Amino acid sequence: xxxxxxxxxxxxxxxxxxxxxxxxxxxxxxxxxxxxxxxxxxxxxxxxxxxxxxxxxxxxxxxxxxxxxxxxxxxxxxxxxxxxxxxxxxxxxxxxxxxxxxxxxxxxxxxxxxxxxxxxxxxxxxxxxxxxxxxxxxxxxxxxxxxxxxxxxxxxxxxxxxxxxxxxxxxxxxxxxxxxxxxxxxxxxxxxxxxxxxxxxxxxxxxxxxxxxxxxxxxxxxxxxxxxxxxxxxxxxxxxxxxxxxxxxxxxxxx
Numbered sequence: 001x002x003x004x005x006x007x008x009x010x011x012x013x014x015x016x017x018x019x020x021x022x023x024x025x026x027x028x029x030x031x032x033x034x035x036x037x038x039x040x041x042x043x044x045x046x047x048x049x050x051x052x053x054x055x056x057x058x059x060x061x062x063x064x065x066x067x068x069x070x071x072x073x074x075x076x077x078x079x080x081x082x083x084x085x086x087x088x089x090x091x092x093x094x095x096x097x098x099x100x101x102x103x104x105x106x107x108x109x110x111x112x113x114x115x116x117x118x119x120x121x122x123x124x125x126x127x128x129x130x131x132x133x134x135x136x137x138x139x140x141x142x143x144x145x146x147x148x149x150x151x152x153x154x155x156x157x158x159x160x161x162x163x164x165x166x167x168x169x170x171x172x173x174x175x176x177x178x179x180x181x182x183x184x185x186x187x188x189x190x191x192x193x194x195x196x197x198x199x200x201x202x203x204x205x206x207x208x209x210x211x212x213x214x215x216x217x218x219x220x221x222x223x224x225x226x227x228x229x230x231x232x233x234x235x236x237x238x239x240x241x242x243x244x245x246x247x248x249x250x251x252x253x254x255x
Contacts, residue, residue: 002185002251006193006240013232021228049086053078118168135176142180146241149173153194154201166195186240186247193237200230
């Protein structure tokens, strides 16, 4: 729930970027052909199944029928039934999708188990407490320390995979944030946004290189397209940093 308002804010900022860009340069988003109400209503038919799956997954989690992990299994099973019934995928496609899903799952499990072992090692060495004590003893205001931690996550997110860096770094920096008096839910949302920015900035910019590999376009052109959205993400993160209530209000109201 703490991530709901930041998520909606980020979406709104992206919409504003697209709308403003199209207003300044209509050629990037030319108007489509006009359609009547019959065509508009008929275009909603393909949305029924995805909307139903969304309602099942979110409704089940919010009502406590199943956990988020179980929701993933329910969602995958529902989508499988949908594509088989509608004929959107053949048997070979199911095999290919299953192989890719297992590959990703295996990678994530190795990552999680490896980080768990590393986490135990870090805990045995008492590294989180030592880091928290050292950082909090610095002659700096807590706000400055949090900005420095944000820069560390920006750098880490730009160099290695965002999820891998989050799993490795959060156990180290979380005690520091709590000791400085910051809310842990706000801290995690703040870090999620900073890592999201990190995958778009040099020196590595993992997200930009993924787009380059997919589109085969030059990096300069991709960065030209990424820059407005990057600015929007930075503004959203700044608002979360200045007004922590954007995260904590709904999180604790729901609790």
